[in-house]
Amino acid sequence: MKRILGIAGSPRPDGNTEFVLERLLAAAEAAGAETRLFALAGKTVAPCTDCGQCTDRQPYCVQSDDMQALYDHMLWAHAIVFGSPVYMGTMTAQLKAVFDRARPLWLMDNALSRKAAAAVAVGEGRWGGQELTIQNIYWAALNHGMVVVGGACLPYGNWEVCGMAGAAGEIAADKEAIAAAEGLGRRLAEMTIDFGPGGESARR
Ligand SMILES: Cc1cc2nc3c(=O)[nH]c(=O)nc-3n(C[C@H](O)[C@H](O)[C@H](O)COP(=O)(O)O)c2cc1C
Numbered sequence: 707m708k709r710i711l712g713i714a715g716s717p718r719p720d721g722n723t724e725f726v727l728e729r730l731l732a733a734a735e736a737a738g739a740e741t742r743l744f745a746l747a748g749k750t751v752a753p754c755t756d757c758g759q760c761t762d763r764q765p766y767c768v769q770s771d772d773m774q775a776l777y778d779h780m781l782w783a784h785a786i787v788f789g790s791p792v793y794m795g796t797m798t799a800q801l802k803a804v805f806d807r808a809r810p811l812w813l814m815d816n817a818l819s820r821k822a823a824a825a826v827a828v829g830e831g832r833w834g835g836q837e838l839t840i841q842n843i844y845w846a847a848l849n850h851g852m853v854v855v856g857g858a859c860l861p862y863g864n865w866e867v868c869g870m871a872g873a874a875g876e877i878a879a880d881k882e883a884i885a886a887a888e889g890l891g892r893r894l895a896e897m898t899i900d901f902g903p904g905g906e907s908a909r910r
Contacts, residue, residue, distance in 0.1 A: 707738065707739065707740050708734070708738070708739040708740070708784050708785065708894065708895050708897070709739065709740050709741075709742075709782055709783050709784045709785075710731060710734050710739045710740070710741045710742075710783060710784065710785045710786075710787065710891070710894050710895065711741070711742050711743075711744065711779050711780065711782065711783035711785070711786045711787070712727035712728075712730065712731050712741065712742070712743045712744070712786075712787045712789060713744050713745075713746070713776070713786060713787070713788050713789065713801070713804060714727050714743065714744070714745040714746060714747070714789045715746055715788065715789055715790035715791070715797060715798045715800050715801025715804070716745070716746065716747055716789075716790070716791045716798060716800070717746065717747050717798065717800055718747055718791075718874060719745070719747040719748055720747075720874055720875070721747065721791065721828075721874045722791065722828040722869060722871040722874060722875070722876060722877035723789040723790060723791050723826065723827075723828050723869075724743070724745050724747070724789070725875065725877050725878065726789060726826050726828060726867065726869055726877055726883060726884065726887045727743055727787060727789045727826060727887075728743065729884050729887050729888055729891070730787060730826065730867070730887040730888060730890055730891035731743055731787075731891060732888075732891070733887070733888035733889075733891035733892050733895075734891035734892065734894055734895040735895075736892075737891070737892045737895035737896055738895055738896075739891075739894065739895035742779055742782070742783070744775075744776055744779050746772075746798075746800045746801065746804070749771075749772035750771040750772050751771060751772055751773045751776065751800060751803045751804055751807060752769050752771055752773075752803065752807075753799070753803045753806065753807075754803070754806040754807055754809065755769070760809050760810040760812075760813060761810060761813065762810065762813035762814045764777075766810035766811075767807055767810055769807070773803075773804070773807045776804065777808075777810070777811070780808065780811065780817075780818065780821075781811070781814075781817060783821060784821060784822065785821060785822035785823070785824065785855070785894045785897075786818075786821060786822070786823055786824075786847075786852070787823075787824045787825070787826060787890070787891075787894070788801060788804075788823065788824070788825050788826070788843045788846075788847065789825070789826040789827070789828075790825075790826070790827055790828075790839055790843065791827070791828050791829065792827055792828065792829030792830075792831075792834050792835040792836055792839045794835075795834075795835035795838055795839070796835065796838060796839050796842050797827075797839050797842055797843055797846075801843070802846070805846040805847075805849070805850070808850060811850070812850070816850075816851050818847075818850040818851060818852050819850065819851025819852065819853075820853075821852055821853070822852065822853045822854075822855045822894065822897065823843075823844070823847035823848075823850075823852035823853065823854050823855065824854070824855045824856070824857075824890055824894060825839075825840040825843035825844060825847075825866070825867070826840075826867040826869070826887060826890075827839035827840050827843070827866075827867070827868055827869065828868075828869035828870070828871055828877055828883070829868075829869070829870065830870070830871065830872035831870070832870060834870070836866075836868035836869070836870075837866065837868060840866050840867075840868070855890075855893065855894060855897065856890075857886055857889050857890040857893055858889075858893055866886070867883055867886045867887045867890055868883060868886075869883035869887075870883070
């Protein structure tokens with residue numbers, strides 16, 4: 707069974723990004739996947755300090771915060787959907803910290819490189835930077851060697867999930883974004899590519 711993890715990069719509890727990811731993961735579950743959602747709201751993932759002590763053994767990183775639990779969720783997953791509100795044209799600092807702190811996973815035979823990555827962005831503006839945020843997420847995922855997956859919902863740009871909403875919950879009215887998220891969830895669940903072991907064998 708496909709295991710799909712959603713990471714909501716918003717610091718706002720029950721925000722729009724979380725809502726979109728919930729719908730995406732529900733569609734993936736309906737298509738047969740097992741899913742988990744990890745929301746960064748209310749949690750602490752501190753920035754990397756470049757202390758040079760990354761290790762392939764638990765706790766992986768000397769900082770003992772909520773990233774410790776997230777390492778295990780990331781290693782569990784076959785596919786990870788990174789969701790972020792647009793903050794000043796790009797992903798939140800909270801989500802960027804996750805990408806940076808995932809550095810120890812390189813030491814596990816590059817564990818993330820055999821996992822799929824997908825992205826979701828929600829911004830308040832009509833042209834608020836959603837596409838650039840998604841591209842920045844893709845680029846960070848590619849830096850981890852991940853295999854980027856788009857929604858493949860034709861026509862044209864509907865391969866990506868760009869939500870438009872400001873106040874928490876407002877995203878429910880963005881039917882196109884919800885439909886794109888559900889399409890991406892189904893696609894991730896249905897993909898038959900087997901990337902091989904994704905770090906589980908390397909977990910200690
Ligand atoms: C610090 C900050 C910066 C933001 N920058 C942008 C931006 O550049 N473009 C945009 O469209 N919306 C921007 N927004 C609005 C949020 O992206 C929007 O409210 C989004 O729905 C929040 O998602 P959430 O509910 O998941 O936190 C910003 C909000 C904050 C708090």
